[in-house]
Amino acid sequence: MxxxxxxxxxxxxxxxxxxxxxxxxxxxxxxxxxxxxxxxxxxxxxxxxxxxxxxxxxxxxxxxxxxxxxxxxxxxxxxxxxxxxxxxxxxxxxxxxxxxxxxxxxxxxxxxxxxxxxxxxxxxxxxxxxxxxxxxxxxxxxxxxWVGKPEPSKAHLEPYSENLAGRSSASKRDEIADWLKGEKADATVIAALDSIAWVLNVRGADIVHTPVALAFLIVQSDATADLFIEGDKVDDALRNHLGDAVRIHERADFEAHLKSDYSGKLVAVDPERSVAAIEQALEAGGARILSRRDPAVLPKAIKNEAEVAGHRAAQERDGAVISRFLKWLEEEAPKGGQDELSVAAKLYELRKETGELRDLSFDTISGAGANGALPHYRVTEASNHPLEMNSIYLVDSGGQYLDGTTDITRTVIVGTPTAEMIDRYTRVLKGHIAIARARFPEGISGGRLDSFARQYLWEIGEDFAHGTGHGVGAFLAVHEGPQRISPPGGAYAGSDEPLKAGMILSNEPGFYKEGEYGMRIENLVLVVEHEVEGRKVLGFETLTFAPLDCRLIDVDMLSPAERQWVDEYHAQVVEKIGGQLEGEELDWLKAQCAPL
CATH class of the missing domain: 3.40.350.10 (Creatinase/prolidase N-terminal domain)
Incomplete structure (x- = not known):
């Protein structure tokens, strides 16, 4: 058809x-x-x-x-x-x-x-x-x-190093089992693919850009587990990694298992992350349902020391790639002949050259001119647009590395910006800085911080139609819950989740002028503890290091504290990624990061 x-x-x-x-x-x-x-x-x-x-x-x-x-x-x-x-x-x-x-x-x-x-x-x-x-x-x-409908992936499920995971699968299952006992429940069904990968310390390749495998998991109150996955995705190395406490079944047997093995038992099911068919099968088999959030969601979001260390390494590696890319772009775009596809291909090539890239973390958003005004634009041969002089180019991209998942957006000017472009970019930057510098008590949700990022656009009657920040996994999903920085209620699930030390989120306010240009500044941030006048509060540590385009910054619009933030951030960029660059690339980076 x-x-x-x-x-x-x-x-x-x-x-x-x-x-x-x-x-x-x-x-x-x-x-x-x-x-x-x-x-x-x-x-x-x-x-x-x-x-x-x-x-x-x-x-x-x-x-x-x-x-x-x-x-x-x-x-x-x-x-x-x-x-x-x-x-x-x-x-x-x-x-x-x-x-x-x-x-x-x-x-x-x-x-x-x-x-x-x-x-x-x-x-x-x-x-x-x-x-x-x-x-x-x-x-x-x-x-x-659907004629010619693709078959599900046959990729193998692979063990994930405990050195990178920071915890054993056994310890995670013990924690879930303790939680089940506290709830007086017999088992919990885990259907979210990134939760399964996290609990078992495994990674897959069944979903493009997300290293997970198509499977279902049931964790029992004795800390054993039942994994439902196609048999040809499992080899001896994986069986040895999982051990005897994880029983492996064919994925096709999952529904029948739910109907036959839980009569009279209390089974915890996440109502947001599980489909209706799961509860329907359990109820058909006589099980009682306990509606509870997937017990892996919160501990997965709160990164341990090994995961944080891995993230830092991945972000610095990726930041050096972005710096090389931005230097190349500044030199090549004004010459003409570059378009959204060619520059995205160049960025992918530079990431591949690290030798560490496993995949992109999502399809690169490579938006020139009016296409940049589409927040989740994905370039195709049909939509591909050249990079033209005196226009804005937005690139939102990320990599999947064994030690971390990256997500960064940079907005650059090709040629000379208009006064309006400079004004809007500076307002976006001010919002970004407001999030980066925020201090807040424990128990505060991302929804209560979201307006920090929008206030300078609101001053001129503008806004952006997406959240300010999403959670990010550790070599897992680039969009990870439960935390978000986004307007309370509405379409933004997770905006009421209290932020906790160890969570990683994006900080990405933007501005979009339909038919003309879009701009966004995105870094990843880690929630960390601070002490203010003897009291423990929370704040953010920036993890992403790559230069901003200072040609788009109106320094007079920045407060002294904001100018200090930019200068200190750029000094950190040179410190964190400068060692990976040399010669002209290092000289270029230092020039880009000179104090305002």
């Missing part, structure tokens, strides 16, 4: 065959992952939208696609408005839309392996207002019509 209209027509025909009046298509997998394998890219196949967050609803005569403010422009560029109505989240939701649009008395299908129980409950309630029902499908109707 060559067009998205053909695919939509085929899905509607299949729904008719299945006696359904509609179907909901989320962008996730059986693990509620943000980034999914090619086999699970059903939304992209159906609509053409390739962002990392969205969903669609298809009815016999109409359809809609749901995205948040990060994708307002992108979704309109990628999805045919004649086929799908554009709906903005959180102003609306799929459930609310279905309540307005579903056929009276209709049957709306959903895949229980792709939705949470809470979503099922809400959608069921909304459809009841139209005397319609939500129907769990045994086979996803998109899979029935």
């Amino acid at each position: 060559s067009t998205h209209k053909d695919r939509l027509d085929a899905l509607r025909a299949q729904l008719k065959t299945d006696n359904l009046d509609g179907f909901v298509v989320p962008l996730t997998d059986e693990h509620m992952s943000e980034y999914v394998g090619s086999y699970a890219q059903r939304l992209a196949w159906l609509t053409g939208f390739d962002g990392s967050a969205g969903a669609a609803a298809v009815l016999p005569e109409e359809a809609a696609i749901f995205t948040d403010g990060r994708y307002t422009i992108q979704v309109r560029n990628q999805v045919d408005g004649d086929l799908f109505a554009y709906e903005d989240v959180p102003q609306t939701s799929i459930a609310a839309w279905l309540q307005e649009h579903a056929p009276e008395g209709g049957r709306i299908g959903y895949d229980p392996w792709l939705h949470t129980k809470a979503w099922v409950k809400q959608a069921t309630k909304s459809l009841a207002a139209r005397n319609a029902e939500l129907v769990a499908v045994e086979r996803n109707p998109i899979d029935a019509v």
Whole structure:
């Protein structure tokens, strides 16, 4: 099927065959992952939208696609408005839309392996207002019509060094077992792929840019565990690493195991990170459900000494790469002939030259001119834009190294900036500095810090439509919960999570002028303890080291404390990464980092 209209027509025909009046298509997998394998890219196949967050609803005569403010422009560029109505989240939701649009008395299908129980409950309630029902499908109707659908990855699961992990898998399982005993529960189901990787000290290659494997894990109250994974992904080295306390089963046996082994037992399930089918299978087998957050989530987010040391090494290695790249860009972009794809390829090449790169941590956001105004832009051959004189270029990129995951954004001017560009960049920088310099009591959430980053844009009636910061894993997911720095409520889950020492987050305010340019400054920061007048408080230590573009800074707009921060940061950049550079590259770095 060559067009998205053909695919939509085929899905509607299949729904008719299945006696359904509609179907909901989320962008996730059986693990509620943000980034999914090619086999699970059903939304992209159906609509053409390739962002990392969205969903669609298809009815016999109409359809809609749901995205948040990060994708307002992108979704309109990628999805045919004649086929799908554009709906903005959180102003609306799929459930609310279905309540307005579903056929009276209709049957709306959903895949229980792709939705949470809470979503099922809400959608069921909304459809009841139209005397319609939500129907769990045994086979996803998109899979029935997707010709050439990719198979899930067959990559091996690999042991992850305890030296890098900082703890043994046994100690992590003991901690979970103690938690289960405290909850008087018999077992917990862990479905989030990065949690499984963290608990077992393993890494995989099943999800592009995220080193995890498709699996499910059940940890028992005696600290043993049952891992459900395709058998051909396991070898003797992995079996030896896992030991006798981790029993290995075929992934296909997971649902049957849930139905047969937990009758009368109390099983903890994370309602946000587990799909409805898991709870449905447990309940069918007579288990009692205890709704609790995945017990790996918080300890995974609070990095231990080995993980922090690994992160520091990875960030300094990556910072030197970024510095080399920025020098090359400053010299080559004004000559002409460079475009978004060519410069992204150069940056990848420089990361590869370290000999340590395992993968990118996400698709590089390489945005020249107007494309930079799309916060989660992904360049293609069709959208590729040249770097032109007197224009802004934004590059948001990261690497996956065995010792850490990096994520950095730099904004540079090619040629001469306008006064407006300098003003907006400086306001973004002031917001970035406000987060970097923040001090706050224990118990404060990222949601309460978010406005620090926006205040200087708010002064002129501007804002940015994404969070200020997300958690980052240790050679794991580049977007890691539960912590965030983002506006409270709405679409930003985690904004109310108290920040704790050891958590790593991004600090990335931005500004986007539709049709013209975008800018963002992103470093990773570590939550650390400080002492202020004899009291223990928390603050941030910056982990990312690469020069800022001082041509875009209006020094007169900075306070003395802000100028001091920039100068001290640049001095640290030279100190941290200068030893990896020499000759002209080192000279260039020192010039870029000269005091304001």
